[in-house]
Amino acid sequence: MQSGEKMNSEKLSKRLAAVAAYIPKQARLADIGSDHAYLPCYCVKNGIADRAIAGEVVEGPYRSALNRVEKAGLKHKIAVRKGNGLEVLSPQEADCITIAGMGGSLITSILERGKAKLSGVKRLVLQPNVGAVFVRRWCAENGWQIVHEEILEEDGKIYEIIVADAVGERRPYQLPAAELLMGPFLIKEKNQAFRKKWTAEKRKWQHILESMSEAHTNAELADKKKELLHAISLVEEVLQ
Numbered sequence: 411m412q413s414g415e416k417m418n419s420e421k422l423s424k425r426l427a428a429v430a431a432y433i434p435k436q437a438r439l440a441d442i443g444s445d446h447a448y449l450p451c452y453c454v455k456n457g458i459a460d461r462a463i464a465g466e467v468v469e470g471p472y473r474s475a476l477n478r479v480e481k482a483g484l485k486h487k488i489a490v491r492k493g494n495g496l497e498v499l500s501p502q503e504a505d506c507i508t509i510a511g512m513g514g515s516l517i518t519s520i521l522e523r524g525k526a527k528l529s530g531v532k533r534l535v536l537q538p539n540v541g542a543v544f545v546r547r548w549c550a551e552n553g554w555q556i557v558h559e560e561i562l563e564e565d566g567k568i569y570e571i572i573v574a575d576a577v578g579e580r581r582p583y584q585l586p587a588a589e590l591l592m593g594p595f596l597i598k599e600k601n602q603a604f605r606k607k608w609t610a611e612k613r614k615w616q617h618i619l620e621s622m623s624e625a626h627t628n629a630e631l632a633d634k635k636k637e638l639l640h641a642i643s644l645v646e647e648v649l650q
């Protein structure tokens with residue numbers, strides 16, 4: 411759960427409700443990094459998922475998930491399992507996987523390490539708190555088709571959701587740099603949360619660049635500067 415969010419298995423936060431909206435009806439859901447198991451409880455109670463697995467690697471959240479599922483009377487429908495990433499799943503057990511509320515690089519490392527468990531999975535609903543670029547790159551490199559994206563603000567924080575489907579032979583593809591960074595669908599929509607996020611990111615990079623120009627320059631710094639300038643120009647082009 412993110413700080414400031416108020417929710418339970420009856421009512422989800424705006425962020426998790428948006429994740430739930432992309433889970434296909436009658437899914438066999440696996441929610442990895444489930445914490446209190448709010449999402450699987452909500453989905454099973456509301457007929458979105460037939461059954462679910464809540465995976466957690468840390469003892470405290472794992473216990474919270476167990477308690478929540480028991481209190482909700484859903485033990486016959488939701489299996490709470492302790493383990494790292496997708497290792498809690500048997501092959502073909504889930505057809506939709508949600509991974510929410512973590513950094514994009516952690517989400518991609520969970521997917522990468524758990525690749526063998528992805529056969530039979532039709533949809534990934536991924537909600538990186540930061541580093542959505544890593545998630546998009548992983549989807550493209552592994553042939554997962556990005557079919558929806560959403561960006562929203564809740565309690566002063568901005569969240570992105572990336573929905574990717576297994577389509578056909580899952581051939582790797584490339585996304586242009588701006589789409590990789592900012593999202594192919596989000597770029598088209600350019601909603602208020604999107605503008606707010608990228609205006610703030612651009613400002614942050616500009617500050618970093620200013621502090622760098624005062625510092626001693628070496629090859630590594632020069633590369634970093636180039637990278638920042640490139641990112642700023644991508645964002646400016648999209649926002650204009």
Ligand SMILES: C[S@@+](CC[C@H](N)C(=O)[O-])C[C@H]1O[C@@H](n2cnc3c(N)ncnc32)[C@H](O)[C@@H]1O
Nearest residue numbers: 411412443444445466467468471494495510511
């Ligand atoms: C910030 S919480 C997010 C909880 C919930 N998914 C949400 O979006 O509100 C992240 C959870 O992921 C769990 N986690 C982190 N790495 C994990 C991994 N490799 N496998 C399973 N769970 C993991 C953490 O223990 C933590 O409970």
